[in-house]
């Protein structure tokens with residue numbers, strides 16, 4: 415009799431090997447409409463398996479950051495802790511402000527605001543896909559909660 419692994423055409427994982435098919439499984443389950451309760455597991459798998467790191471912000475986002483000169487004279491950049499200078503301060507969509515140089519360096523590494531972690535668009539298609547799935551799950555959870563509330567209150 416063929417073993418499980420023969421039938422499923424995959425190898426048992428060697429220690430330390432990246433079990434990437436878990437990602438496919440996660441996506442499959444999500445696409446097939448497994449409920450939001452799967453989200454935690456999904457995140458655990460994603461966080462674990464490919465150690466998904468946030469990618470840099472999209473180039474066009476970095477290039478089109480909003481400049482601002484409306485800050486208090488003693489307001490400081492929370493990255494370098496220096497006071498803001500005229501004509502070299504940027505404001506993110508969340509209204510957090512940083513020196514131009516600081517925030518550009520930062521967004522070239524990570525796509526989120528250092529203060530509030532709100533995420534900016536990226537050029538990373540995989541990551542955008544992943545984010546959309548997360549959003550969909552969140553949305554579904556909200557809908558389930560609403561439904562639950564309307565039924566039991």
Ligand SMILES: [Zn+2]
Pocket residue numbers: 491492493494495496512513516517
């Ligand atoms: Zn700074």
Ligand SMILES: [Zn+2]
Pocket residue numbers: 506508509510527528529530531532
């Ligand atoms: Zn922010």
